Amino acid sequence: MSVAPPPRYVPPRPPVIAPGHTPATVTDKISAVVLQRTPRWWYAAFAGAGLLLMMFLYAVTLLFAKGTGIWGVNIPVGWGFAIVNFVWWIGIGHAGTLISAILLLLRQQWRTSINRFAEAMTLFAVACAGLFPILHLGRPWLFYWLLPHPNAMTLWPNFRSPLIWDVFAVSTYATVSLMFWYVGLVPDLATLRDRAQSRIAKIAYGIPALGWRGSARHWHNYEVAYGLLAALATPLVVSVHTVVSFDFAIGVIPGWHTTIFPPYFVAGAIFSGFAMVVTLAIPLRAAFGLHDFITERHLQNMAKIMLVTGMIVVYGYAMELFIGWYSANKYERFVFMNRLVGPYKYVWFALIFCNAVTTQFLWSKRIRSNVVWMFALSLVINVGMWLERFVIVVTSLHRDFLPSSWGMYAPTRFDWMTFAGTIGLFLFLMVLFIRFLPMISIFEMRTIVPRAKAKEAA
Amino acid sequence: MSQTTPRLYGCLAEFENPGDLVAAARRAREAGYRKLEAYTPFPIEELNHALGYHRSWVPYLVLAGGIVGALAGFGLCWWASTIAYPMNIGGRPMNSWPSFIPVTFECTVLLASLSAVVGMFALNGLPMPHHPVFNAERFALASRDRYFLCIESEDPKFDGKTTREFLRALRPSEVSDVEL
Numbered sequence: 061m062s063v064a065p066p067p068r069y070v071p072p073r074p075p076v077i078a079p080g081h082t083p084a085t086v087t088d089k090i091s092a093v094v095l096q097r098t099p100r101w102w103y104a105a106f107a108g109a110g111l112l113l114m115m116f117l118y119a120v121t122l123l124f125a126k127g128t129g130i131w132g133v134n135i136p137v138g139w140g141f142a143i144v145n146f147v148w149w150i151g152i153g154h155a156g157t158l159i160s161a162i163l164l165l166l167r168q169q170w171r172t173s174i175n176r177f178a179e180a181m182t183l184f185a186v187a188c189a190g191l192f193p194i195l196h197l198g199r200p201w202l203f204y205w206l207l208p209h210p211n212a213m214t215l216w217p218n219f220r221s222p223l224i225w226d227v228f229a230v231s232t233y234a235t236v237s238l239m240f241w242y243v244g245l246v247p248d249l250a251t252l253r254d255r256a257q258s259r260i261a262k263i264a265y266g267i268p269a270l271g272w273r274g275s276a277r278h279w280h281n282y283e284v285a286y287g288l289l290a291a292l293a294t295p296l297v298v299s300v301h302t303v304v305s306f307d308f309a310i311g312v313i314p315g316w317h318t319t320i321f322p323p324y325f326v327a328g329a330i331f332s333g334f335a336m337v338v339t340l341a342i343p344l345r346a347a348f349g350l351h352d353f354i355t356e357r358h359l360q361n362m363a364k365i366m367l368v369t370g371m372i373v374v375y376g377y378a379m380e381l382f383i384g385w386y387s388a389n390k391y392e393r394f395v396f397m398n399r400l401v402g403p404y405k406y407v408w409f410a411l412i413f414c415n416a417v418t419t420q421f422l423w424s425k426r427i428r429s430n431v432v433w434m435f436a437l438s439l440v441i442n443v444g445m446w447l448e449r450f451v452i453v454v455t456s457l458h459r460d461f462l463p464s465s466w467g468m469y470a471p472t473r474f475d476w477m478t479f480a481g482t483i484g485l486f487l488f489l490m491v492l493f494i495r496f497l498p499m500i501s502i503f504e505m506r507t508i509v510p511r512a513k514a515k516e517a518a
Numbered sequence: 519m520s521q522t523t524p525r526l527y528g529c530l531a532e533f534e535n536p537g538d539l540v541a542a543a544r545r546a547r548e549a550g551y552r553k554l555e556a557y558t559p560f561p562i563e564e565l566n567h568a569l570g571y572h573r574s575w576v577p578y579l580v581l582a583g584g585i586v587g588a589l590a591g592f593g594l595c596w597w598a599s600t601i602a603y604p605m606n607i608g609g610r611p612m613n614s615w616p617s618f619i620p621v622t623f624e625c626t627v628l629l630a631s632l633s634a635v636v637g638m639f640a641l642n643g644l645p646m647p648h649h650p651v652f653n654a655e656r657f658a659l660a661s662r663d664r665y666f667l668c669i670e671s672e673d674p675k676f677d678g679k680t681t682r683e684f685l686r687a688l689r690p691s692e693v694s695d696v697e698l
Contacts, residue, residue, distance in 0.1 A: 083559055084663035208594060216598035221608050225620035232624040236631045243635055247661070251559075254658035270645035273652070274660045276569055278642040279561035284574040285638035289631055292580075296627045304618055506663075508558040 074360070076170045076508065077353050078352035083506040090502045091255050101347065112484020119477040121196065128198055129475045137457045137469035143197035144449045145479050147158065147304055148332070149189035149486075150230065151325075151445065154297050155333025156182025157237060160244070161293035163284075169508050170206065173353040177344065177499040178337050179241040184489040185336075186234045188482040193226075195478070222306040229303040236296055240289050246272050247503040249475070301329045311371065315395040315456035318347055318383065324376030331369035331415075332445035334362050338438035342431055344494065353500055356429050363428040370419035373448075377416065390410075395456060403468065404455050411451055414444025428518050523696045527650035528553075528670035529681050530657070531690035536562050539665035542688040543568040546669060549684060553667065553673035557666040583633025584626050592618055592626025624634055654696050668696065 077086075122130060133140035156178040163171035194203045206227045208217050217224045250271035256262045263381045272278070305325035308316035338359065345354040384396035399408045418440050454469050493499065533539040536558065543565060543625050545555055556565050564598070568571075595618035599605070604612050639645070651668060660666050669681050678695075685693045 079661065082663065087559070087662045187691045208598060214603070216603035218607065219595040219599050220610065220614055220617040220619055222620075228621045228624040238633055239635045243638070247560075250628045252660040254661045258603060267649060269649045271649060272644065273649055273657075274557045274559060276556040276558060276562070276565045277571060278644070279558065280566050280571050281576050281641050283561050283636050285580075285634045287696070288577065288580050288634050292631050292634070293574050296624075299620070299623055299627075306620070352626050400582075487692075503560045 062077065074356040076173070076327050076355060076357050077505070078355065078370055082511045083509060086505040086509060087251060087255075087502055089350075089352070090498050090500050093251055093494070094348075094496060094498055095256060095261070096161065101402075102473070102491070102495060105487070109484055109487035109491050112184065112481055113488045114216060114484075115477050116481020116484055117483055118257070119474050123195060124200065127285075128196065130472060131478075132469055132471045134467065134469075134477055136465055136467045137454055139453045139457060140469055141471050141475040141479055142192045143307075144453050145448045145482065146189050146192035147325075147447045147453075149185045149192070149482065150233075150304060151301065151329035152333045152336045152442075153182040153185035153189065153233075153237070153331040153333065154301060154326075154393065155337050156185075157233075157240075158181070158330055158333065159337070160240060160299065164290045170358055172504045172508055173350075173500050174337060174341060174358055174362075176241075176244065176501045177340060177494070177503075179244065180490065180493045180497075180499070181333075181336060181340060183234070183241060184232065184493075185488045186237060186470040187448075187489070188486050190230060190234065191485075192481060213433055220301065222310045226307055229234075229300045233296060233300045236289070236293055237243040240293055240333060242268075243289065244354050244501055244504075245497065246270060247274065247282075248275065248421045248498045248501060250503050252498065288425075298326055301326045308456075312396065313456050314389070314391040315399075315452070318380065320379055320383070324373065324379075326392060327369045327372035327376070328445060328448060329416075332442060334366045334369070335441035335445070337436040338362050338366075338434055338492070340441065342435045342438075344499065348494075350500065353505065359434050360425075360428045363422050363434060364438070366438075367419060367422040370415060370422070370441070373414045374419070391461065395459070398459055399451060399455050402455065402459070404451065404458070407447055407499060408451050408455070411444055411447040414440050414447060436456045523656065525671055526671045526678060527696040527698045528668045528673075528676070529652070529678075530651065530654050530683055530694050530696050531667045531685040531688060532656060532659075532692040532694075533665040533690050534667055539667055540564045540568050542667050542685075542690065545688060546667065546684070551669050551673050551681075553670040553676070555668045555670065557657070557660040557668065559663060559665075575641055576634060579637035580630045580635045584629055584639075586632035587629025588622055588626040589623040589628070594625070595621050601685075620698070631674050650698050654694055656692065657692070665666075 075271075131140060131142070133142070156175075159171050159178045160175040163175070164293055194200050197203055205211075205215075206217065206224070217227075246269060249265050250272035253262055253265040253269045254267055300474065302322040305321035307320040308319060341354055341362075364505060381396050384392045387393070398406070409503070418437060421427045421433070458469055459466050462480060531542065531683060533542060539556060539558065543554065543590065546554055547568065556562075556569060582674065592615075595657055596613055596615075599614070599618075605631040607614075610617070641677075651660075651666075656664065657666065667685070667688075669676060669685065671678075674680075682693055682695075
């Protein structure tokens with residue numbers, strides 16, 4: 061007689077919201093973060109981010125006064141930090157749209173507690189990204205020449221250039237992300253208007269709330285519009301990083317001119333973006349005690365997405381090397397050998413360590429559910445994705461076709477100050493956001509508590 | 519000014535859970551009331567059926583916006599590249615349409631999204647800083663955890679006393695008058 065083995069203990073999946081919450085408790089808890097007195101650490105964070113922002117303003121003022129000569133860019137490496145940082149920031153932004161739009165269409169309930177601040181992250185990251193190409197123009201005050209407009213020179217932009225596609229893609233992305241974020245905020249602004257005690261707060265939240273009163277007819281149009289925005293934002297987010305990759309792939313530089321760039325860039329963007337959401341979510345939930353809403357389930361799900369997109373990126377690295385060899389083109393072969401053994405080989409190995417090696421830790425469930433590990437890994441991935449863009453931009457440019465036009469690129473202190481300064485700008489905006497706006501969507505959280513189901517008494 | 523009794527906007531019933539509100543809305547429709555509105559802290563799909571809302575105009579606006587955006591985006595590229603500023607780039611034809619697709623796509627998404635947002639607010643009559651229902655004392659809870667049903671005085675069946683009686687029979691936690 062055979063005895064059935066005892067069933068293996070499978071720990072239950074952590075819930076998306078801690079038990080015992082009702083629409084009232086989620087409303088009170090999330091709006092309290094905004095309406096209560098400012099915690100003391102907030103001032104310290106505000107000051108720290110503000111100092112970095114001041115450094116950014118200093119570096120940019122000097123750039124306006126003296127020109128891009130204060131940066132390390134020169135021929136042959138004309139793209140340097142500005143483009144590395146541009147691609148890095150805009151990639152980070154993509155996770156916000158992915159969480160708010162794609163996961164909404166897929167009806168993933170766990171998105172609800174992280175979508176609001178992920179969307180804010182998108183907006184602020186796109187703001188940082190947008191600065192770099194403009195600062196890089198040399199005469200940034202003429203940036204509007206990028207936009208098609210009637211002018212005395214009767215000039216029009218060249219619509220066959222990926223750089224113009226980029227202007228359209230990034231500005232559309234920024235506009236649509238802003239609208240998506242604002243539309244999601246309107247019902248929550250109405251909640252804050254109704255709950256604020258001071259008259260100033262009532263007016264300050266009341267004006268952007270537009271007089272929202274939660275009428276069923278309004279909700280009906282609202283839901284349709286929100287769903288359609290999500291459906292429009294989904295292909296948009298894919299198109300934006302595709303167009304960013306075209307900036308490289310349409311060119312004839314070996315190492316850039318590859319068809320794998322669009323999918324590999326989009327996967328890399330999602331990879332770094334989710335890493336940034338984890339970087340932000342872990343300290344935020346600790347600071348405001350939001351463990352009920354941002355649970356272990358959220359961290360685990362994000363870790364899984366990071367693992368998948370990370371593996372796609374690693375596939376991209378492998379395929380780049382393989383095609384470099386398989387193309388039998390001597391310039392392609394040279395570029396990839398140069399990445400492995402050339403003067404920037406340490407950057408390439410650091411990139412492989414950060415993105416290909418450390419990501420493998422995410423296979424372990426124990427690491428996925430460990431907050432300290434997740435935070436550390438998310439930082440490492442952010443560094444790795446920055447290094448990836450450095451490798452793509454600099455190693456492809458610094459060895460031109462003729463050895464007589466070879467050169468080296470080294471960032472100056474103003475490059476570093478501008479980069480660190482945009483991190484300051486990002487944190488500054490984030491710090492203001494968590495203080496003045498609900499960082500978790502209140503009305504959507506109300507819908508996922510058990511009491512929210514409309515059950516009619518028979 | 520002489521003191522007169524304030525005119526009524528309607529009668530407001532407050533419910534403690536969404537199920538009761540949906541049942542009440544259905545009963546009110548069955549009783550022949552047509553000028554009805556429900557106010558809830560989050561969207562409730564069943565209410566749309568109970569109140570008889572079927573179709574939203576938003577999708578049509580989005581479609582129109584998308585078509586206009588696509589035509590405008592492509593038209594801009596085509597006109598600038600063939601008429602306003604023709605330039606030979608690598609021997610391509612002047613109307614090198616595949617390179618116009620990214621800009622066309624972005625303009626499509628931009629105008630479709632703008633029409634979704636502007637259209638949604640316009641159809642809802644927002645922004646509207648004030649509305650009579652805000653006069654009701656407990657209405658602020660509509661953005662927290664209470665569910666309201668309002669029968670408006672414009673309804674042909676509306677009569678202060680009988681409507682109030684009718685709403686009370688639906689067993690709400692409270693019934694109040696909304697003044698204009």
